[in-house]
Amino acid sequence: EIVMTQSPATLSVSPGERATLSCRASQTIGNNLAWYQQIPGQAPRLLISGASTRATGIPTRFSGSGSGTEFTLTISSLQSEDFALYYCQQYNNWLTWTFGQGTKVEIK
Amino acid sequence: EVQLVQSGAEVKKPGESLKISCKGSGYTFTNYWIGWVRQMPGKGLEWLGIIYPRDSDTRYNPSFQGQVTISADRFINTAYLQWNSLKSSDTAIYYCARLLVVAAGFFDLWGRGTQVTVAS
Numbered sequence: 001e002i003v004m005t006q007s008p009a010t011l012s013v014s015p016g017e018r019a020t021l022s023c024r025a026s027q028t029i030g031n032n033l034a035w036y037q038q039i040p041g042q043a044p045r046l047l048i049s050g051a052s053t054r055a056t057g058i059p060t061r062f063s064g065s066g067s068g069t070e071f072t073l074t075i076s077s078l079q080s081e082d083f084a085l086y087y088c089q090q091y092n093n094w095l096t097w098t099f100g101q102g103t104k105v106e107i108k
Numbered sequence: 109e110v111q112l113v114q115s116g117a118e119v120k121k122p123g124e125s126l127k128i129s130c131k132g133s134g135y136t137f138t139n140y141w142i143g144w145v146r147q148m149p150g151k152g153l154e155w156l157g158i159i160y161p162r163d164s165d166t167r168y169n170p171s172f173q174g175q176v177t178i179s180a181d182r183f184i185n186t187a188y189l190q191w192n193s194l195k196s197s198d199t200a201i202y203y204c205a206r207l208l209v210v211a212a213g214f215f216d217l218w219g220r221g222t223q224v225t226v227a228s
Binding site: 100 | 151152154158167169203205208211213214215216217218219220221
């Protein structure tokens with residue numbers, strides 16, 4: 001099983017600042033990585049697929065990068081609605097998908 | 109509106125059975141795989157299995173094989189997740205979600221979740 005490790009567990013950021021979230025895969029996954037946002041009490045929302053392709057309707061302040069085993073989600077200027085949990089998920093092989101444990105982005 | 113609408117919260121006792129539902133609308137339900145994802149209290153996300161409503165082809169995460177049953181009724185655009193004998197460890201929020209591309213394994217559309225609480 002591919003283990004996805006996200007860091008940090010919690011990120012404290014002030015509104016308007018940049019947030020950088022990391023996700024590491026235990027083995028190479030190409031660019032088969034998605035990012036989701038989950039606001040407490042709500043369902044997850046797809047932000048990014050293919051490591052860097054924004055989903056429909058996702059603001060341009062969200063960007064994804066990386067390939068292989070190291071990936072990054074960057075939120076360029078945090079808005080109040082961006083304080084949430086973020087999960088990465090690898091889908092390199094059919095039916096062996098795994099999620100990271102999540103990074104909480106909180107207000108500093 | 110494209111959406112997945114899930115059934116309401118459930119409170120059950122250990123050993124009881126349960127079937128929760130997920131109804132798709134606003135798109136051709138039979139063209140996309142539907143998955144079920146578990147979120148235990150304070151924890152991350154785990155996928156349980158997926159189903160292709162057109163022919164009910166079902167695949168399970170090996171970790172959950174035999175613990176749950178996934179089914180679908182293509183005539184009413186609904187997918188189901190079922191337990192025969194609940195345990196307290198089944199307490200979680202269960203989301204249904206749509207696989208956008210059959211060759212990829214990420215979910216582009218999610219239901220709001222069904223809270224399942226199992227307690228004596």
